[in-house]
Amino acid sequence: MNTTFGKRLLNVPCLVWSSIFIIVPLFIVLYYTFSDGKGGFTLDNIYELGLYKDVFITSIIYALVATFICLILSYPFAYFLTKISPNSQKMMVLLVMLPMWMNLLIKTYSWTVILDNNGVLNRILNMLGFDSVKFMGTPGAVILGMVYDFIPYMILPIYTTISKIDKSYLEAAADLGSNSFSKIKRVVLPLSLPGVLSGITMVFVPSISTFYISQKLGNGMILLAGDIIETQFKIPNYPLGASMSLVLMIFIIISIAVMNKFGDNDKGGIMI
Amino acid sequence: MNKENIVELKNISVSFDGEKILDSINLDIKDKEFITFLGPSGCGKTTTLRLIAGFLEPDEGEIIFENKKINDVPAYKRQVNTIFQRYALFPHLNVYENIAFGLRVKKLKEKEISQKVEEMLKLVNLTGLEKRSISTLSGGQQQRVAIARAIANHPKVLLLDEPLAALDLKLRKDMQKELKNIQQQLGITFIFVTHDQEEALTMSDRVIVMDNGKIQQIGTPQDIYNEPENAFVADFIGESNIVDGKMLKDFYVEFSGSRFDCLDKGFEKNELVDVVVRPEDVDIVPVGQGQLVGVVTSVAFLGVHYEIIVDIGGFKWMIQTTDEHFVDDKVGLYIEPDAIHIMKKSEYSGLYGDYSTFSEEMYEMNEMAEENAE
Numbered sequence: 029m030n031t032t033f034g035k036r037l038l039n040v041p042c043l044v045w046s047s048i049f050i051i052v053p054l055f056i057v058l059y060y061t062f063s064d065g066k067g068g069f070t071l072d073n074i075y076e077l078g079l080y081k082d083v084f085i086t087s088i089i090y091a092l093v094a095t096f097i098c099l100i101l102s103y104p105f106a107y108f109l110t111k112i113s114p115n116s117q118k119m120m121v122l123l124v125m126l127p128m129w130m131n132l133l134i135k136t137y138s139w140t141v142i143l144d145n146n147g148v149l150n151r152i153l154n155m156l157g158f159d160s161v162k163f164m165g166t167p168g169a170v171i172l173g174m175v176y177d178f179i180p181y182m183i184l185p186i187y188t189t190i191s192k193i194d195k196s197y198l199e200a201a202a203d204l205g206s207n208s209f210s211k212i213k214r215v216v217l218p219l220s221l222p223g224v225l226s227g228i229t230m231v232f233v234p235s236i237s238t239f240y241i242s243q244k245l246g247n248g249m250i251l252l253a254g255d256i257i258e259t260q261f262k263i264p265n266y267p268l269g270a271s272m273s274l275v276l277m278i279f280i281i282i283s284i285a286v287m288n289k290f291g292d293n294d295k296g297g298i299m300i
Numbered sequence: 301m302n303k304e305n306i307v308e309l310k311n312i313s314v315s316f317d318g319e320k321i322l323d324s325i326n327l328d329i330k331d332k333e334f335i336t337f338l339g340p341s342g343c344g345k346t347t348t349l350r351l352i353a354g355f356l357e358p359d360e361g362e363i364i365f366e367n368k369k370i371n372d373v374p375a376y377k378r379q380v381n382t383i384f385q386r387y388a389l390f391p392h393l394n395v396y397e398n399i400a401f402g403l404r405v406k407k408l409k410e411k412e413i414s415q416k417v418e419e420m421l422k423l424v425n426l427t428g429l430e431k432r433s434i435s436t437l438s439g440g441q442q443q444r445v446a447i448a449r450a451i452a453n454h455p456k457v458l459l460l461d462e463p464l465a466a467l468d469l470k471l472r473k474d475m476q477k478e479l480k481n482i483q484q485q486l487g488i489t490f491i492f493v494t495h496d497q498e499e500a501l502t503m504s505d506r507v508i509v510m511d512n513g514k515i516q517q518i519g520t521p522q523d524i525y526n527e528p529e530n531a532f533v534a535d536f537i538g539e540s541n542i543v544d545g546k547m548l549k550d551f552y553v554e555f556s557g558s559r560f561d562c563l564d565k566g567f568e569k570n571e572l573v574d575v576v577v578r579p580e581d582v583d584i585v586p587v588g589q590g591q592l593v594g595v596v597t598s599v600a601f602l603g604v605h606y607e608i609i610v611d612i613g614g615f616k617w618m619i620q621t622t623d624e625h626f627v628d629d630k631v632g633l634y635i636e637p638d639a640i641h642i643m644k645k646s647e648y649s650g651l652y653g654d655y656s657t658f659s660e661e662m663y664e665m666n667e668m669a670e671e672n673a674e
Contacts, residue, residue, distance in 0.1 A: 196388035202375040204402035
């Protein structure tokens with residue numbers, strides 16, 4: 029057996045796997061998008077999407093806000109992480125990654141225990157003599173859930189790019205008159221941009237398509253695109269669900285493309 | 301305090317993890333001087349440079365800049381600029397913006413900045429490359445950008461950390477001349493770090509030879525070469541035969557079983573000393589006419605001259621000569637009084653200066669190992 033043939037053979041399982049579980053489902057989505065449910069071609073499903081315009085806009089806003097908050101919290105955190113001793117860094121990175129190994133549903137569900145009307149947080153408030161606050165079903169709770177669930181995906185790429193910045197660039201900046209602030213502004217920020225961009229993508233994409241977080245922490249009061257899609261598949265109304273998925277997918281692909289475009293000048297970053 | 305001195309190091313010591321990197325360094329650097337730290341890797345030369353730049357604080361001692369102590373002054377406030385070993389040019393900025401970096405930090409007007417950058421590009425012969433990104437430049441061009449970026453800020457002292465180590469030989473020679481020209485043109489102090497002795501000798505006003513965190517000798521290139529202070533300096537700078545000798549009286553020394561007139565004095569009667577004789581200072585003469593007699597054990601032709609190894613009473617001498625000799629020839633050796641240099645015994649005595657293990661191949665391997673270590 030010659031080696032190239034052998035190497036190709038090694039690729040086969042991967043190709044079969046991705047065909048069955050990625051390519052074929054995509055075509056099924058495409059099929060249902062333009063199907064009237066009786067085997068005929070129709071564009072009705074696309075037209076019907078207009079009714080859900082507001083849901084899409086809400087989803088985008090929620091995802092943007094969650095991504096923005098993640099970025100604001102993660103960048104300083106990741107920056108200071110690179111400043112502490114290597115052993116503490118390892119420990120902290122482990123702590124950041126720990127929630128990633130837990131199931132998303134469980135993490136989200138635990139927040140309901142905390143935020144519920146009779147939940148941990150309200151009981152503490154009552155004990156301190158404050159009135160109960162309604163957390164569940166508010167936009168804040170949903171955003172909190174998104175930020176909590178997805179923030180490790182922002183911290184890690186940013187941390188990785190910052191810690192990979194050659195120390196001599198920072199010394200050169202100091203040598204040329206930069207104080208700490210100017211060093212961050214002129215050297216650390218631009219050089220960590222690839223990490224920021226991939227962090228944004230990695231938080232924005234799951235945020236815009238989530239449905240469980242809004243269902244549980246939004247108490248059904250807040251409808252996001254993911255919720256509508258889930259409902260359509262439960263009814264089942266496959267054609268509408270598929271067309272919404274397709275639109276969401278196209279939107280995600282566009283946003284990733286935009287992110288990659290931004291990062292074009294920088295080589296060596298982590299890009300999806 | 302001396303007005304002529306721009307930088308003074310007083311009793312500087314630095315340790316990392318309990319290991320002494322610099323041991324009581326005392327040094328005055330004069331204004332507008334081209335001074336070079338020379339030594340093998342790990343000798344503390346780069347550490348000294350980083351102290352002056354402000355990237356490192358000494359455990360003990362004072363760093364004086366223009367008669368003021370600057371131990372606590374952070375790097376960004378010091379009037380020195382550095383050319384880094386691997387240049388450390390900012391990869392996210394183009395040539396123009398790299399050179400403009402320090403000027404932008406100082407918040408100069410856009411017009412001043414562009415004037416200054418153009419002037420710098422002209423100085424280093426890179427006009428027209430403003431918009432190029434750093435990664436598209438050759439090593440030599442990057443080197444020039446690094447120079448332009450550093451001197452655009454009008455430093456009083458320019459620190460150069462092995463700036464030519466990454467360039468090939470031909471380019472290195474050109475850049476040596478160019479750096480020297482730039483230094484004279486701008487009239488600023490250059491503090492240069494290298495492990496290349498030839499580079500140190502050709503460029504510097506003064507050379508500081510370092511080893512083991514200590515200064516071994518400070519002097520002009522001529523001093524360092526002709527009057528090395530100990531066996532380490534004699535061996536590190538050029539080739540040397542270093543033999544044990546006894547100073548019989550002023551101007552009279554005994555080594556290798558013979559007695560020689562010399563020009564050195566001030567030693568105790570019968571003091572044991574190290575004697576240095578450079579390979580080019582030994583004349584080969586017929587056996588009867590020499591002060592020493594030896595047998596040729598190897599001959600290498602190097603183009604300009606032959607390098608031959610002669611065994612004299614078990615000690616191998618290196619001799620450079622333009623005449624051809626053959627292995628197993630018996631030759632006489634003659635050494636002029638002014639070719640003999642007497643050094644006090646030191647911790648380095650007996651470690652260097654014997655060519656019994658010498659071979660071309662070993663020599664090259666050592667050179668390579670040294671360069672890789674940098």
